[in-house]
Amino acid sequence: EAQVTQNPRYLITVTGKKLTVTCSQNMNHEYMSWYRQDPGLGLRQIYYSMNVEVTDKGDVPEGYKVSRKEKRNFPLILESPSPNQTSLYFCASSDYAGYEKLFFGSGTQLSVL
Amino acid sequence: AQSVTQLGSHVSVSEGALVLLRCNYSSSVPPYLFWYVQYPNQGLQLLLKYTTGATLVKGINGFEAEFKKSETSFHLTKPSAHMSDAAEYFCAVSDQSGGYQKVTFGTGTKLQVIP
Numbered sequence: 001e002a003q004v005t006q007n008p009r010y011l012i013t014v015t016g017k018k019l020t021v022t023c024s025q026n027m028n029h030e031y032m033s034w035y036r037q038d039p040g041l042g043l044r045q046i047y048y049s050m051n052v053e054v055t056d057k058g059d060v061p062e063g064y065k066v067s068r069k070e071k072r073n074f075p076l077i078l079e080s081p082s083p084n085q086t087s088l089y090f091c092a093s094s095d096y097a098g099y100e101k102l103f104f105g106s107g108t109q110l111s112v113l
Numbered sequence: 114a115q116s117v118t119q120l121g122s123h124v125s126v127s128e129g130a131l132v133l134l135r136c137n138y139s140s141s142v143p144p145y146l147f148w149y150v151q152y153p154n155q156g157l158q159l160l161l162k163y164t165t166g167a168t169l170v171k172g173i174n175g176f177e178a179e180f181k182k183s184e185t186s187f188h189l190t191k192p193s194a195h196m197s198d199a200a201e202y203f204c205a206v207s208d209q210s211g212g213y214q215k216v217t218f219g220t221g222t223k224l225q226v227i228p
Contacts, residue, residue, distance in 0.1 A: 004156070035218075040122065042203060042220035043157075090156055098207035098214025099145060099164065104156030 002027045006091050006105035013081055014113050021076045021108045023091030031097035032074040033058070034066065036087040037107075043090065049074055050097065081112040115140045117206050117219035125225040132176075132191040134222050136204035139185060145207040146187045147216075148178055152200045160202070163187065174198070199226045 004025045013019055025032065033048040035058075045058030049068040063085055065077040074093075078085060088109050092102040120135040138144060145164050149157040161172025168180040174197075178189045187204060204219040 033216075040220060042119075043218040045216075092157075098216050101147065101159040101162060102149075102157070102216065104158070106156050107154075 002103065004091055004093055004103050004105040006089075006108050008108060009106065010109050012111045012113065015082055016080050019078050019081060019110075021078075021089060021091075021110070023074045023076065023105060024072050025074075025091075025093040025103065026072065027093060027095070027103065028071065029093035029095050029103070030071070031094045032068065033092050033094075033102070034064070034074070034076050035090045035092065036060065037090060038087050046076070046089075048097075081110075083112050086110060086112045115144065115206050115208050115215070115217050117204050117217055119202075119204050119219035119222050121222055122220065123223045123225065125227060126194045127227050128196055129193050132189070132194045132198065132224065134189040134202050134204075134224065136178075136187045136189065136219060137185055138187065138204070138206040140206055140208045142208050143182075145214075146178075146180060147205040147207065148172065148176070148187075148189050149203045149205060149218075150200050151203065151221075157203060160189070194224075194226045196226050196228065199224055 007022045030051045034046040035043040044060045047066040049055045091105040094102045116139045118137045147162045148160040151157045161170045163170045163180045171177045176191045201223045207216045
């Protein structure tokens with residue numbers, strides 16, 4: 001089954017404690033992206049990757065890092081989380097960035113205390 | 114720079130009534146347009162998309178949308194609402210930005226269906 005898998009689904013942490021949210025897709029997609037969803041703001045792009053070792057900033061990259069060492073994986077790293085990063089995060093992948101549909105993971109609800 | 118405006122963060126309709134969710138976009142080039150749906154505690158799923166060709170696009174679950182270039186709109190409709198349509202709906206526009214095809218989402222419209 002074609003899917004994007006994110007882990008964990010829920011995460012509560014404290015300010016400054018490094019964390020990683022994993023994302024994996026099994027569709028051999030070149031394009032992957034991270035979004036955060038906040039009430040009233042919709043989805044905003046954090047980082048995206050056009051292919052292995054090719055990543056770039058989206059609209060709200062501050063405080064986040066990503067890596068793309070393998071085609072299937074695209075982890076999101078928060079080196080020093082802050083309360084304003086409390087949000088619902090989605091990973092997505094696509095066969096042809098922007099022209100074909102995005103496949104979304106189920107989301108990660110992050111709370112930073 | 115492209116942008117998407119969804120009028121109405123919350124829309125309520127009675128079961129069996131027409132659903133109309135509004136989306137206007139701005140884009141400097143002909144865009145690709147999408148509607149996604151998000152059910153509670155789930156990721157987004159594609160409802161329908163417009164790329165080129167026929168301006169009336171049919172999607173899943175009886176939804177359709179019409180691309181109107183002169184009005185820069187891509188409103189989503191369904192003739193008869195069902196309880197299972199209660200969800201949040203996102204309009205998205207995709208066009209060339211910074212050398213790649215960038216997707217920008219609207220702020221979403223929550224649809225409530227009243228029995």
